[in-house]
Amino acid sequence: MLDNSDFATLRNRFRRDAELLLQGSTLDENEEKGKKEEEAKSLPRFNRHSVFWIMASVAVTYYVDFLSVLMQSEDIKSWWFNVGLTLLGICLTLAGFCIVYLEWYKGITHYDQEYPAIPPLTTAAFIAASCSLNIALWPVWSFFTPLILFTQFMGIVMLISLLG
Known part of the structure; x- marks a missing residue:
């Protein structure tokens, strides 16, 4: 069986991975927002x-x-x-x-x-x-x-x- 220290290590690893995933998703969201803003800019009327x-x-x-x-x-x-x-x-x-x-x-x-x-x-x-x-x-x-x-x-x- 796992003892308390193993559970603590496992919990810390999941917490660290979750934080990395959350930081990665906020960066991806910011990049997506930037792309959407660029797409929202209208094209010139005469093309x-x-x-x-x-x-x-x-x-x-x-x-x-x-x-x-x-x-x-x-x-x-x-x-x-x-x-x-x-x-x-x-x-x-x-x-x-x-x-x-x-x-x-x-x-x-x-x-x-x-x-x-x-x-x-x-x-x-x-x-x-x-x-x-x-x-x-x-x-x-x-x-x-x-x-x-x-x-x-x-x-x-x-x-x-x-x-x-």
Whole structure:
């Protein structure tokens, strides 16, 4: 059996190991906090990524004659197009509500915690809108339709990100 001195030695060793573990975890926590603070620093508004997507969207709009095709083409499936535009309007209205009213006017930066239904509603509206618009515009641009719409979407998102 172990006597009292063995128990004392064992207890002191566990205490010393526990102190080392605690000191190591506080150092790791401080390092993690420093990393999180660095990540929290915002990126510059104008970067190559944003400029690329905005310029690509402008180029696609020009070269495929995007706006005049939307206004004048008879090949567009109008019912799907109207559904897509309605859903896109809902999506943009929710995004505008979050950016303009909640963030700029009310000062709420974490609006997904205040209004938890907004992100899933906006996501669902956007996915349904993109599907509807792809169906509506497929007769015009065929398999290029998803590429054209994705480029337009990324250009608009990057343009909106410059506002925030």
